[in-house]
Amino acid sequence: MTRTLRNALLGAAFGLALAAGPAGAATIKVGVVAPFSGPFGVVGKSFKEAIEVYQAEHGKTVGNDTVEFIYKDLDQPNPSQSKALSQELIVKDKVSFLAGYFFTPDALAVAPLIDEANIPCVIFNAATSAITEKSPRYVRTSFTLWQNTVPLAEYMAKQGIKKAVSAVSDYGPGIDGEAAFKTTFEKHGGTVVDTIRMPLKSNDFAPFMQRIKDSGAEAVYAFLPAGPATLAFAKAFNDTGLRAAGIKFFGPGDLTQEPDLPALGDAAMGITTSFNYSRAHDSAMNKAFVAKHKEMFGSYDSVTFTSVGAYDGVHVIYQMIKNGGGKIDGAKAVESVKGMSWESPRGPLTIDPDSRHVTQTIYLRTVEKVDGKLENVEKQAFPKQPDYGYKLAK
Amino acid sequence: METMFGIAVDGVAYGMILFIISVGLSVTLGLMRVVNLAHGAFAMVGGYIASYAAQEAGLPYAAALVVAVALTVLATLPLERLLYRRIYGSANELAQVLLTIGLTFVIVAGINYLFGPTLKRIPLPDLLIGTVELGPKAIPTHRAFVIAAGAVTLLGLWWLLERTDFGIRLRAAVDDPAMAAALGIRTERLYLATFALGTGLAALGGVLGAELLPLEPYYAIRYIVLFLAVVAVGGAGSIFGSAAAALALGIVDTAGKYLIPSFGEFFFYAALILILFRWPHGFFKGRTA
Numbered sequence: 001m002t003r004t005l006r007n008a009l010l011g012a013a014f015g016l017a018l019a020a021g022p023a024g025a026a027t028i029k030v031g032v033v034a035p036f037s038g039p040f041g042v043v044g045k046s047f048k049e050a051i052e053v054y055q056a057e058h059g060k061t062v063g064n065d066t067v068e069f070i071y072k073d074l075d076q077p078n079p080s081q082s083k084a085l086s087q088e089l090i091v092k093d094k095v096s097f098l099a100g101y102f103f104t105p106d107a108l109a110v111a112p113l114i115d116e117a118n119i120p121c122v123i124f125n126a127a128t129s130a131i132t133e134k135s136p137r138y139v140r141t142s143f144t145l146w147q148n149t150v151p152l153a154e155y156m157a158k159q160g161i162k163k164a165v166s167a168v169s170d171y172g173p174g175i176d177g178e179a180a181f182k183t184t185f186e187k188h189g190g191t192v193v194d195t196i197r198m199p200l201k202s203n204d205f206a207p208f209m210q211r212i213k214d215s216g217a218e219a220v221y222a223f224l225p226a227g228p229a230t231l232a233f234a235k236a237f238n239d240t241g242l243r244a245a246g247i248k249f250f251g252p253g254d255l256t257q258e259p260d261l262p263a264l265g266d267a268a269m270g271i272t273t274s275f276n277y278s279r280a281h282d283s284a285m286n287k288a289f290v291a292k293h294k295e296m297f298g299s300y301d302s303v304t305f306t307s308v309g310a311y312d313g314v315h316v317i318y319q320m321i322k323n324g325g326g327k328i329d330g331a332k333a334v335e336s337v338k339g340m341s342w343e344s345p346r347g348p349l350t351i352d353p354d355s356r357h358v359t360q361t362i363y364l365r366t367v368e369k370v371d372g373k374l375e376n377v378e379k380q381a382f383p384k385q386p387d388y389g390y391k392l393a394k
Numbered sequence: 395m396e397t398m399f400g401i402a403v404d405g406v407a408y409g410m411i412l413f414i415i416s417v418g419l420s421v422t423l424g425l426m427r428v429v430n431l432a433h434g435a436f437a438m439v440g441g442y443i444a445s446y447a448a449q450e451a452g453l454p455y456a457a458a459l460v461v462a463v464a465l466t467v468l469a470t471l472p473l474e475r476l477l478y479r480r481i482y483g484s485a486n487e488l489a490q491v492l493l494t495i496g497l498t499f500v501i502v503a504g505i506n507y508l509f510g511p512t513l514k515r516i517p518l519p520d521l522l523i524g525t526v527e528l529g530p531k532a533i534p535t536h537r538a539f540v541i542a543a544g545a546v547t548l549l550g551l552w553w554l555l556e557r558t559d560f561g562i563r564l565r566a567a568v569d570d571p572a573m574a575a576a577l578g579i580r581t582e583r584l585y586l587a588t589f590a591l592g593t594g595l596a597a598l599g600g601v602l603g604a605e606l607l608p609l610e611p612y613y614a615i616r617y618i619v620l621f622l623a624v625v626a627v628g629g630a631g632s633i634f635g636s637a638a639a640a641l642a643l644g645i646v647d648t649a650g651k652y653l654i655p656s657f658g659e660f661f662f663y664a665a666l667i668l669i670l671f672r673w674p675h676g677f678f679k680g681r682t683a
Contacts, residue, residue, distance in 0.1 A: 039612045042511045170656060199651075199658030203607055203620070204644075206404040207652035214397065228608040228616075231513055235605060239534035241525045263513035263608065
């Protein structure tokens, strides 16, 4: 009771303060749904930090309007919970934008809501290609597995690798990765000798290593969701002598995301990945981005791909507000950013008008030690990569 | 043939790791009749202490291991005094489950707050890095070390529980606490010592198994099913039963994943169901040791 009362009073006070402000000024609210606690809590933290960095750099106002972020915690993939939280944001908090969404099912669950309420939804992460097909109000500033895998598979084929094996976690994104790899690699003359789907909850990877070894492949394409399984996989790869046997290790950059690198240790050295962002990306803008994190939060250890996903997502939201001149109409707002191009800490970005997903440079990186810290060092860039998976899956 | 050999070696190696991280639970569950769901949390605490000792304090691996086991035991002894003592005995099963799962959540949140949600590692000494050749099959040196450590633990526990005065008193205290107390056995002290043994073994397992089950705050919840499976199949309180169960499950799981990876954990749980169907009390029925 007292809490409701206090909120009501606060609301009243806030309302008065607003009324006293300059004419026409309003607060535009953005609801962010992401994991802020639990095993994936580090994701929500990186979202929030990136948002705060963006607001520190670009101010909290667009025109006369103040942009306010409201955070909702969704600690694990849970579509119904995602829908409930998003609905609460729309109905109760009256948000003009939805944003965040780390897991694919959570992002998919809000499609009917954003269509009914006519609200744009800016996805900071969820990487399954099919998501943006489900509603014209989705915009995505992260990456997809197809986007990362196609250039990697082409690169592998160009390196003269003839026989490769894919080993992916047995769930949506893993299967996307496997399909993207197999299609592209075989198109360029390679052979995929075995496709291994590993249970998500595997602890011991020795049997898969034995299978990779027995397949006679020269290289392995691996995808696992970031976390303990990835660590165990990379370790097993080294420990069972596959690396010593000269088998090359490739995968999308989720494998070697920055917060996990210290734990991977030297086991990660030399793993080649393709990804849209490396913390070690050499540009003035990225250096400033990383430095601002250090300045505001004391450390830049949490800066990784989810940080730029959120940072660029906020940029798109600011642009939509600007384009609407303070009035937000969901469908028009999305329309107004189609084809928008800008420079991000990760490089040049363009929102593809068709898929509403960012076309971006994908980098080929190798894990190396930089000033005693393991980093993904960029070796090669493949500019203007679209989402190859859009409208491909049935 | 080579494949069979490979599966056998990998399976035994995985099984031994399962054994070493589950045997502590077998001690508390079987000998003290406490469903200690916080076992995983204790293992995790041990792992984190070792990680901190090795990385921040710069201790060598062996020293970090000893420090981790000692500190975990010291840190959990007050818990025995304050909490566990109240829930001993099979009449308190619901209280045991509620208390220990609550304790697990507290430890998870505490570790998350203190060390953050990222993965932690325990750096291995050079001696344990690399591979050992076993005929056509190479296994990681660290795993060979864990197998050896598991064998030593197995024999040591057997000796302690079957061949020492402590073991005799403990078995007496478990079978009939009132009678044992009447004969002058100080059951409270015995229970305290056994609890310490259980948490010490948990910490040992947490440190040695960290290469396979990486340390992160949700370790405590993520792997508890695995530990319970091994103890249930082995028969609570039976040291040899735990070892047999861990090896059987390790080999079945490895073979299944190698031959038909897309079936996932199917073989592990199918084996679990079949074994418990045939031997509802586990391989070695819950005798005291």
